[in-house]
Amino acid sequence: MRKKTEERRQAILDAAERVFQQVGFERASMAQICSEVGFSKATLYSYFNSKDELFFDVMMAAASAEFEATKSLLDHSSDDARAVLLAYGRQYLTVLYSPRVQAIRRLMATEGNRGDLGRRCFEFGPEKGQNIVAGYLKTLMDKGVLREARPLLLSQQLHSLLEAEWIEQFMFGVLGELSASQFAAATGDAVDTFLRAWRPA
Incomplete structure (x- = not known):
């Protein structure tokens, strides 16, 4: 039943x-x-x-399983931070720029200002994800792999770097289909830039 x-x-x-x-x-x-x-x-x-409740659940169901799998790649026990961030970044972009999640993001951008719907979706989705990555980055700070800073700020910067190449094209609806090799290349550039900025001198 x-x-x-x-x-x-x-x-x-x-x-x-x-x-x-x-x-x-x-x-x-x-x-x-x-x-x-x-x-x-x-x-x-x-x-x-209600329709609001249904809309919220549609937003969350669309990518929650995929994003949870992505976050599981953040291996706190690994000594190879670059490898962990590369694996995370590639999978994150693969999910984020899949046709289904792109459609959901566009819908959310259009409808998110309805009451507290946008806030709820943000708290359950992006904010939750950023905090999970911030926790991993705090682990790297404790190990001396990264300089001390606000973990959430670093998480936000990392995600911004990962999306930097395509975010404006996505927002204007002119982004074409992306390949696994493009995700890998963009992730490599983003992670290396991030680590150069935040590794101890």
Whole structure:
């Protein structure tokens, strides 16, 4: 029974994601989502109390598993910080610039100013991720691999460097498909720049 419940919930999330991407949050209705998934309104509301709640869960479900797997690459026990950051950076960019996550980010940029929706998504997604990376960077500071600084600031700088080559193209909707070799090259440049800036003299 639990499996069937989870399958229904996922089916609703998948249908809602399609509808939100097709017409946007404002124009989307619970009735459209019901039609897309083939469930009654009663069934839909038994899983999600409102369109805002459904939208939030769509945002989080879209990439949470992939990002959690990415964060698991931050091996605090490894003595090779560059190798750890390279592995993390490549996977981070692979997830971030996948077609699905790009679509979700664009949708979030458009709809995030609705009430506290943007704040909730930021706290659950980017802010949580930045803090996890900050924890790893603090470990590197404690080992003497990096100079002492605010760990969260360094995390923000690292993520900015990783995206630096493509963020403006992404924002203006002119970014083409990216390859694994491009992710690897951009990660290498970003990590080396970051380490040159923050390793002890």
